Amino acid sequence: MSTFCNYAVLRFQPYPETGEFANLGIVMLCSDGQFLQRIETQRRKRVTDFFDKLEPSVFRQARQEFIDEVRRVAELANAHTGDFALKMGLFKHLIAPSETMFRFGPPGTIASANPEETLNELFNRYVHHEFGQREEAETRIKRRLGTLLKTHFADRTYREERLGDELYHVNFPFVWRRGEHAPRQAIRPLSFDLDDPKSILDKGDRWIMQMNRLKKHGGLPEDTVFVCQAPSGLETRKTRSYQEIIAELSNTRHIRVIPEETPVPQMREMLAEAVRH
Incomplete structure (x- = not known):
């Protein structure tokens, strides 16, 4: 709403x-x-x-x-x-x-x-005259994922879906189901190339909260994958904030994190792990 x-x-x-x-x-x-x-x-x-x-x-x-x-x-x-x-x-x-x-x-x-x-x-x-660079980053990752999934996972049908129930739901651009069963895998790009450590932590905390809430409402897939872009530059505080968020996301059951810069062969192998869970 x-x-x-x-x-x-x-x-x-x-x-x-x-x-x-x-x-x-x-x-x-x-x-x-x-x-x-x-x-x-x-x-x-x-x-x-x-x-x-x-x-x-x-x-x-x-x-x-x-x-x-x-x-x-x-x-x-x-x-x-x-x-x-x-x-x-x-x-x-x-x-x-x-x-x-x-x-x-x-x-x-x-x-x-x-x-x-x-x-x-x-x-x-x-203030920073960025004009949607953050949205463009996640859109770029989304396009890359779409191409990868279409090329290497022709046996799976990924669709954009809203997962959850009538009380709480979250949108994912790529959701794969086996027939009419519960979602087998959901994938979403996230960019943490933000301006300061607090913005990185705040964005990560929102997604951790959303995943915990989604789990309570029965919408968490068997395998949820976040393809994440790290903060650019050499600012160590932003890097520490990013690593903290990635560790917390990765420690949540049924959630995995794949770095956005992962080469296609390795990313393909990591996404294929969903069929082995």
Whole structure:
């Protein structure tokens, strides 16, 4: 079921007369009551290089003060679980037009099945200018898997299916059944090439939770395979977060993890293991 989310993009605009600004974050209020926020706290140089007449210390101090204020508002909103009117009032007050260096652009609305993932997607689009690179990564892996399955497993029919029951379900792009029996194997690509260790852990935790919930509702196949893309670069904290998530997924019964970069012959052999379980 989709949740409707109101969101606004945080702008840094030190010189209103020029109309120039840099996007720094997203705040979001969803119809299910979640008040979410994400603000860039690492990348300073691209902003101070752009506004080169501005002292970096002025930007750092002003940004931290505004981050503290946004976090305070989010905590206050989330502390009032059942009072949506109060949350909406806080949201409108926060994003109201102002003449300060930090201000919000016009609000928008988006439907989302997972507000936290949507928050990150909007953040990557508006702040990091990534324009769907995460979706493209998983789409690319999905195409590769589709070709592999069609070429090397002609005796199996894989279909996109929603597994679970009327209370809880999860979509998988590749599900194989033997006749009318329960799902024998389900495969899904996951990209963990994300911006920071917390995003990697958060995404992994969501999938661990979903698999545990799916198991309780009788929808977990005999063999669930996640084909995972590791974080790029040499950031050791992101690598440790990824390894932690992969270990937890792999330690769950009936779940296996295959690295996305696995050569086709080895991946074919690993996927074939489903028939031996």
